[in-house]
């Protein structure tokens with residue numbers, strides 16, 4: 773099996789942190805997104821979605837989504853569990869994964885991809901016809917970011933981690949989305965949100981965060 777990975781991008785980072793937490797080692801092939809290596813015929817032949825990460829299984833099956841890859845490894849190696857341990861926690865992890873993706877990660881992606889000149893004509897990630905940037909969507913992304921940060925900080929005043937008292941995949945997804953926002957120049961939420969700052973320091977200090 774081979775994991776197609778990318779150095780700086782958020783979705784591959786989600787998988788790297790997950791694998792580090794699970795202590796799972798997989799052969800990696802690093803694809804250079806900044807040089808457009810994911811758009812070359814060689815890589816498009818492997819992943820027609822033109823995205824990272826992607827996991828190629830030994831039987832030729834391709835898993836082309838970060839959470840799907842993590843779910844695959846969770847089924848292979850359940851311990852330590854990162855998608856919840858009982859029906860209630862499994863439901864909470866799933867609800868937060870979806871909320872983080874739709875309300876936080878998409879906020880950052882809107883603000884970033886509609887602003888940066890390198891994404892002209894490629895305002896959406898993946899295999900699409902030409903999609904022009906819409907500058908007004910930068911503001912929408914910023915508003916979504918602020919609203920999510922308020923809600924997330926209030927949530928973290930009541931519990932240690934996103935889905936309760938255990939570190940889960942929801943913490944990995946939230947850390948990656950929030951670091952992506954900070955790295956792409958959205959307002960740093962740690963300055964005015966104490967609960968979020970406490971959670972961010974705790975999850976960032978885990979060795980997996982450096983993966």
Ligand SMILES: N[C@@H](CCC(=O)N[C@@H](CS)C(=O)NCC(=O)O)C(=O)O
Nearest residue numbers: 781782783823824825837838897898
């Ligand atoms: N749903 C996918 C999204 C993957 C994705 O958007 N990957 C980005 C890097 S974070 C990418 O490969 N972008 C290539 C491009 O925008 O051209 C996942 O979570 O794996």
